[in-house]
Amino acid sequence: MQDKIILGLLLDGDKSSYDIKKNMEMSTGFFYNSSQGSIQPALKKLLQNGHVTFSEEHQGARVKKVYAITKEGEKEFIEWADEAISLEKPRDPALVKMFFSNYVELDRKLEMIEEYLHEIKIVIATMKTMEQISLEQIKNSKQALDNEKIKSRLATLQFGMDYYIFLNEWYEKYLRQLKNDN
Amino acid sequence: MQDKIILGLLLDGDKSSYDIKKNMEMSTGFFYNSSQGSIQPALKKLLQNGHVTFSEEHQGARVKKVYAITKEGEKEFIEWADEAISLEKPRDPALVKMFFSNYVELDRKLEMIEEYLHEIKIVIATMKTMEQISLEQIKNSKQALDNEKIKSRLATLQFGMDYYIFLNEWYEKYLRQLKNDN
DNA sequence: ACTTGCATGTAAGTCGTTACATGATTGT
């Protein structure tokens, strides 16, 4: 997945490993974020496969490696993007805890869910801010931006917000149920 | 996570590695399912930590290893269950594809989402059947079952269904939007 | 002077996966 994201980000323009990390944080970050220590070996592998190349930019004493996607990398990426979307399990540790929550005292369980809900609300607020910033940037941009690109990326952000809103509503309902039961 | 699920399942009763796998499939299976080849080394580690022990059951030529949770294992598990629930990112490859879907032709994109929706609907139907079976089993059971246990496990199943219903509704709405846009 | 940000990389470890390899038991 990581390698596909790297290729996708390089399709938008050449980047250093540092830029890739920063870009990831601000774009796919809310659902997929790699550590810098894992981007490095991923780039190494992409170089070996011939999916990316790099050129060196000299800035005084510092040498910056700027990576670019190759024709083969582009082909690989487009093939992946065209493949069917596979339905994955919601591998969420929160569900494992809920499943075994009969081994937790009720008061503690309620407390845990309330803390969890608090975290969810923070994320929702953050994402709303992110969306506002994105929309502003698009409005203020004089460049002719790729419309389809903006749309798909905003849709993903929208999914993120809706997902956390779903979580919020679900756990709030569950909390009410637990309280009424006892 | 895997080790915690194994401990949790062993709290319900002693099991062989095979039984653990089967139990996992039918209980946490829809959100977390380990391969048999990964349960084996996990048990090895739990043995080394002293979190489980095993006894051998001889059935003719076959020797069955029955694992049981220890006092230390129980302590470890309860401590984990009591810890705050951490909010995880929805690490879903489908989102990565959506994010970069501007590189896919619109017709193919619509087709992919339709196929994805089809898979989601199958899962929802399967889970509804699973829920019915669970409810029947509870009704027909003469045993005094642990009420709290049943409740938390059904709640998890309910979360699963609601999650897939959310996915279904979200992608259906997105599909309508894409169609109206063009 | 000092902190923050830019910049690249390695090492060790975690947590899993798929595929392989083997064999006993039970039901049809």
Added chain:
DNA sequence: ACAATCATGTAACGACTTACATGCAAGT
């Protein structure tokens, strides 16, 4: 007889993570 299911295990690999290690550049 044979298929399905019970039963245990290894080997090779994948896809990361955290922590470490280093050093330049820019702003306050």
